[in-house]
Amino acid sequence: MKINKEIRQQSRGLLRSSFTDGQLDAGRVTGLVRSLIEKKPRNYIQVLDAYKRLLRLEVEKRTATIESATELSQETGTEIVANLIQKYGVSLDTRFIVNQELLGGMRIRVGSDVWDSSVRNRLQRLQQQL
Amino acid sequence: MINPQARNLRQTMSTILEEIETQIAGLKTSTSKSNVGVVRDTGDGVARIEGLSDVMLNEMIEFSSGVYGLALNLEETEVGAILLGDTTLVKEGDEARTTGKLLQVPVGKALLGRVVNTLGEPLDGKGPIKAEAAYPLEKIAPGVIKRKAVTQPVQTGIMAIDAMIPIGRGQRELIIGDRATGKSAVAIDTIISQAKQNKAAEEGRLQDHRPLYCIYVAIGQKNSNVARALAVFEANGAMPYTTIVSAPASDTATNQYLAPFAGAAMGEWFMDHGMDALIIYDDLSKHAVAYRQVSLVLKRPSGREAYPGDVFYLHSRLLERSARVTEEAGGGSVTALPIIETQAGDVSAYIPTNVISITDGQIYLETDLFYQGVRPAISVGLSVSRVGSAAQIKAIKQVAGKIKLDLAQFRELAAFAQFGSDLDAGTKARLDRGSRIVELFKQTQYNPISVEEQVAVLWAMQNGYLDSVPVEKVKAFQVKLQDYLRMRKESILKSIVTKKAIDKELETELAAALDEFKSTWE
Numbered sequence: 048m049k050i051n052k053e054i055r056q057q058s059r060g061l062l063r064s065s066f067t068d069g070q071l072d073a074g075r076v077t078g079l080v081r082s083l084i085e086k087k088p089r090n091y092i093q094v095l096d097a098y099k100r101l102l103r104l105e106v107e108k109r110t111a112t113i114e115s116a117t118e119l120s121q122e123t124g125t126e127i128v129a130n131l132i133q134k135y136g137v138s139l140d141t142r143f144i145v146n147q148e149l150l151g152g153m154r155i156r157v158g159s160d161v162w163d164s165s166v167r168n169r170l171q172r173l174q175q176q177l
Numbered sequence: 178m179i180n181p182q183a184r185n186l187r188q189t190m191s192t193i194l195e196e197i198e199t200q201i202a203g204l205k206t207s208t209s210k211s212n213v214g215v216v217r218d219t220g221d222g223v224a225r226i227e228g229l230s231d232v233m234l235n236e237m238i239e240f241s242s243g244v245y246g247l248a249l250n251l252e253e254t255e256v257g258a259i260l261l262g263d264t265t266l267v268k269e270g271d272e273a274r275t276t277g278k279l280l281q282v283p284v285g286k287a288l289l290g291r292v293v294n295t296l297g298e299p300l301d302g303k304g305p306i307k308a309e310a311a312y313p314l315e316k317i318a319p320g321v322i323k324r325k326a327v328t329q330p331v332q333t334g335i336m337a338i339d340a341m342i343p344i345g346r347g348q349r350e351l352i353i354g355d356r357a358t359g360k361s362a363v364a365i366d367t368i369i370s371q372a373k374q375n376k377a378a379e380e381g382r383l384q385d386h387r388p389l390y391c392i393y394v395a396i397g398q399k400n401s402n403v404a405r406a407l408a409v410f411e412a413n414g415a416m417p418y419t420t421i422v423s424a425p426a427s428d429t430a431t432n433q434y435l436a437p438f439a440g441a442a443m444g445e446w447f448m449d450h451g452m453d454a455l456i457i458y459d460d461l462s463k464h465a466v467a468y469r470q471v472s473l474v475l476k477r478p479s480g481r482e483a484y485p486g487d488v489f490y491l492h493s494r495l496l497e498r499s500a501r502v503t504e505e506a507g508g509g510s511v512t513a514l515p516i517i518e519t520q521a522g523d524v525s526a527y528i529p530t531n532v533i534s535i536t537d538g539q540i541y542l543e544t545d546l547f548y549q550g551v552r553p554a555i556s557v558g559l560s561v562s563r564v565g566s567a568a569q570i571k572a573i574k575q576v577a578g579k580i581k582l583d584l585a586q587f588r589e590l591a592a593f594a595q596f597g598s599d600l601d602a603g604t605k606a607r608l609d610r611g612s613r614i615v616e617l618f619k620q621t622q623y624n625p626i627s628v629e630e631q632v633a634v635l636w637a638m639q640n641g642y643l644d645s646v647p648v649e650k651v652k653a654f655q656v657k658l659q660d661y662l663r664m665r666k667e668s669i670l671k672s673i674v675t676k677k678a679i680d681k682e683l684e685t686e687l688a689a690a691l692d693e694f695k696s697t698w699e
Contacts, residue, residue, distance in 0.1 A: 100254075104254055159231065160210065160212060161211050
């Protein structure tokens with residue numbers, strides 16, 4: 048879908064207004080969406096679509112996904128979260144996932160950054176090197 | 178007793194196992210950090226990727242399927258990448274990660290005699306290429322300090338070009354003309370001529386000759402055309418000094434867009450190592466079209482004739498990489514002969530004017546001349562070489578100095594002479610001379626003439642030895658004269674090569690030889 052300049056600017060404006068003290072504010076987001084639906088300005092559905100996408104990317108940027116082959120102990124989990132918060136700030140949301148395809152080790156993703164110490168990744172690298 | 182074969186196998190296996198173990202040991206404690214994104218949509222050889230916040234322009238991106246891409250559009254939330262390789266393997270939702278590398282191609286002498294694709298992979302079935310190095314496709318052209326004046330000639334073996342529109346090593350000379358006017362033929366003849374000279378130098382028949390290695394980049398050509406060019410090179414012994422980079426019409430627009438840059442990278446290796454290279458870009462019109470396609474699919478804003486705004490920069494940055502560099506910077510050179518196809522002789526179209534303004538001159542081939550039988554169909558009035566005359570050897574300058582003017586005057590007079598039959602003696606002489614020059618410059622394909630023979634023939638013409646020869650017999654006279662000089666007067670040809678100028682002594686020898694030849698020639 049081609050987004051025109053106006054829609055892009057409006058959705059960006061909406062995103063800028065969704066923060067309180069540098070953090071996404073769920074209440075503000077709901078308020079903005081509701082007011083847009085009530086007022087129904089021109090192209091509001093496309094604006095909402097673009098806004099939703101920007102919000103998703105923003106949430107992804109502030110979410111750490113921690114994948115591991117087996118369930119992590121409470122202690123390890125807390126340690127990882129503490130380290131990540133130190134790096135990315137307190138606003139970081141964390142999600143723990145068990146993914147047996149990793150075979151072993153861990154894979155942490157925050158936004159576009161990925162730390163991969165999984166066995167699967169090592170095997171893939173080994174395959175490439177050989 | 179153990180079979181020796183089994184023992185060998187066991188030894189090999191244990192070496193492999195050891196190697197794997199060392200590799201595993203090396204990987205043990207590593208946690209790799211990478212920057213990833215997700216493919217949002219893909220099609221037409223292009224993928225749009227969300228994420229990849231650290232990607233750099235022109236960086237290679239690796240997709241989970243093993244296919245590589247090149248980041249061309251860096252947008253606020255997305256990255257537009259062109260795909261290299263099998264585009265059907267990339268799917269929506271695939272993970273893509275940055276590699277921190279620029280696209281590179283293998284370079285070096287191992288590529289000579291080979292036919293490769295845009296990525297430097299062999300297409301000729303002659304096995305893998307053991308290249309000495311790899312060079313990035315995109316490289317900034319040598320700056321002012323690194324450059325040196327163009328002073329050495331590229332002997333194309335085409336008399337009309339060597340005499341009137343000389344090309345120097347490090348020059349960019351455009352070959353422009355309509356379809357089927359012999360543009361590629363000029364380029365192919367030039368390559369054959371280089372091969373002949375290189376071979377002569379190797380056999381000690383040519384002194385002080387710097388070999389010129391050729392790279393023929395076929396962009397958007399028919400596969401049959403590339404095969405034909407290859408066959409011609411092989412038949413004329415040119416392949417040992419030539420690399421063909423082929424991105425035919427069946428290849429993706431991405432590969433067609435990148436092929437000339439791959440050719441330039443291969444040429445630069447020769448330049449950096451004190452050698453000379455000649456690159457033929459056949460042709461840049463199709464290259465511009467491929468780039469337009471890539472740009473439109475990437476949703477870049479389009480400009481005139483739907484070409485993107487940076488189509489000028491596309492060609493200028495490519496052709497600026499041709500240069501002759503100083504000894505400190507390697508001491509080699511890259512000469513470029515880009516080809517442009519015009520539509521109905523319109524040189525003022527967008528891409529032709531762009532490339533004309535970038536290059537150091539052009540060889541303009543005319544359809545009318547081609548069908549009149551003047552082949553190569555070089556239009557003398559519209560063809561120029563801005564730097565090449567400095568690279569001509571003195572002997573050629575002595576005999577060809579005024580030919581371009583003579584020929585231009587001939588064309589003008591010939592147009593007027595059509596109206597009246599009574600002409601004064603001076604005009605008639607000029608017309609006669611002109612028509613003989615036109616005949617002399619006709620040349621068959623794949624038949625380059627060595628510089629010493631060119632000098633001897635042009636000297637004969639300049640000194641009136643052809644005036645008594647009927648126009649229709651000029652060509653036969655020239656062929657016989659060349660044979661005669663090669664067979665009987667090799668010493669004269671040799672002294673032209675060594676002296677590189679015509680002095681009194683040589684003039685006397687030439688006059689004597691020509692008098693003798695004329696007395697025997699009917």
